[in-house]
Amino acid sequence: MKAYLPILLVVALLAVVPFVTTSNVVLNFLVTTLMIALAGQGWNLLGGYGGQYSFGHAAFFGTAAYATAILQTRYGINAWFGLIVGIAAGASVGAAIGVLSFRSGLRGSYFSLVTLAFAEALRIVASVAPITGAGVGTLIKLDLRPEALQFQGRAPFYWIALALVGLSLMIVRAIENSRFGAYLAAVRENEDAASALGVDCFTVKLGAMTISAAITAAAGCFYAQYFLFIDAPIAYGPWISIDALLAPIVGGVGTLFGSLLGALFIKMLGEATKLVSGDAPGLDLVIYGLLLIVVVGSAPRGIVGFLDAIIGRRSSIVALPERDNG
C-alpha cells in the first residue's frame, strides 16, 4: 500500500482543483494536459520501462478515438460501452503490431520506423475509408447527459481524465513492483543478456506493448468524447505520437510521474509560446523539438532527474537493473 500512497496523494490534491477555480480556461488547459499525460504514460511503459521507442502511438490513440465515435454515431451504442470497446480496439492494434514487429525481431530504429509506418498507413486509410467519414471526419452528436458520457461543465471531464491518469499510474506502479517489471527493465538494458538468463523477451515486450497501447487508447477515447469531433489528421496525425513521447521524456523517461510532470511542463510552454506567436502555427512545436534535443542531450532523466538532484535522491526505477545485478 505504501507504494501507492504518492499516487493517491497526487490524485487527491489534483481532484480539488475544480473547487478552487471554475475558470473554463484553466480547466480546459488541465483536461488537455491530463489527456497528454495519459497518452504519454502509455508510451512511457513501452518506451521508458521497456526501451522500445515507438514513433507511432497515434495508431492506438486514433483507433480508440474512431472506435468510440463510430460506435455511437453509426450504431447508436452507449458511449461508456464505446469507451471500453475503444480501449480494447487500441490494445488489439497494439498487440497486432507488436506480434508482427517483435516476431520479425525488429529492434531499435527499425521498431521506431515500423510503428511510424503503421500509424501513417492507418492515417491514409482513415482519410479515404467511408466508415471514418473520410476527409470530412466524424462528428459525435451533442447529447449532454452523463449516460452519454457528455457533461455541461468541464469539471466532470476533468475528474474522469484524472481518474484515468490515476488508474494508469497505479497500473504502472504495480508493474514496477512486479516480476514482469523487472523483466521489462532487463529487456531495456540488454535484450540479449535478458534472453540468455531465460527471460521470454517476446512475451514481455508484447505484454508491455499491449498495456501501453491500451493506456494511450484510453486517451484517444477521451479525446473523442471531449471534443466530439475526430478526423484522420487528428486521430492518426504525428502530433499525438510526438506529444506522447515528448511528455515522458521531458518529465523523466521510465519514471512513474514523468509523463504527468512532462505533460504539465510542455503544455505550459505551449501556452506561453502562443502568447508570443499569436495565431501563427508552428512556433510551439519548434520549441517542443528544441526541448526534446536539449533534454536528450543534457538532462536525460528530465524533470524527475532534476528534482531528484535537488533532494539528493535516486529514483527507484533507474536503480532497478543495478539492484538485479547486485
Added chain:
Amino acid sequence: MLSPVILVPAVLNGLMNGAVYALIALGLTLIYGVLHIINFAHGTLLTAAMFAAFFAYVLLGIDPYLAAVLLTPAFFGFGYVLQRFVIGPAAHGEDRNYLLVTLGLAVVIENALLYFFRADTRTINLSYAFDTIQIGPAFVAVPRVVALGTVVAIATMLWMLMQWTDTGKAIRAVAKDKLGAELCGIDVAHIYAVTFGLGTACVAVAACLLIPTYYVNPTAGNAFVLIAFTIVVLGGMGSVAGALVGGLFVGVVESLSGIFLGESLGQIGIFIMFIAMLLVRPSGLFGARA
C-alpha cells in the same frame, strides 16, 4: 491497357522519378551505413532545400539547376554543422538518443518552415518545365531527363569519392570498424559529420531536381522520405547499390500501380510494401544481416 504505347512511357517515367527517389535514399543509406542511425530529419532537410531552391528562383532569379551548384555545398556545410555540433554531442553515441534527436530536429525544421512560410503550397513556372523529347514511342518531360542524368552523374562522383580519395577511404574505414579507424588516427567525429554532410548534400540536389515540376510546402519532403525509407529497407540499410536499384524499382512500381490501381491507392501500396519488407526481411534484398 497493356499496349506498349502506355507501358513504355510509364516505365520510362517511373525510372526517371525513381532516379530522384534513389538520390534521396542514397543520402539516407550513406548516413545509415556509416553512423548506423536512421536520420528522421532527412525529409525535413529535403523540404528545407526545396524552399531554398524555390526562393533562389523567386527572389534572386536563379534557375533551379544552377541553384544546385550553390545549394549543394551550402547544405553539405549545414549537414556537417548539424551532426558535429548538434546531433553528435546531444546523442552521446547512444542509438535511442540519435532517434530522438533527429526526430526533434525534424519537428524543429518542419515547424520553423510552417511558422515563417505558412502552410501555403507554392510552385514556380519555368519556361522549359513542360518541354518534352521523344524517346522511342514515348514523350518524356525534359526536367525528368535532366534529373536522371544528374543522378547518374552524382552517383558516379560519390562512388569515385568513396573509392579513390583519402576522405572516402576514411569513411569506409569508419563504416567498417569505428574503433579501429580511431586507433589509426582517423578523426571519427569529423568523418561522421562529413558523411552527414554528404547525405544532406544529396537531398539538396534532389530538391533542385524536384522543384521545376513539383510543389513545395512545409511537409512536401515527407512523402519522398517515406518512399526513401522503403527503398533503403528494400535495398538493404547502408547499401549504396541497393539504394540506386531500389529507387529505380520503386519508381517503376509506383508508376505502373498508378495506372492499374489509381493514384490514392498507389500511396498505400508503397506503405504495404514497406511494412511487409520490414517484417519479412529487415536486412533488405542486398543488405547483410542487420
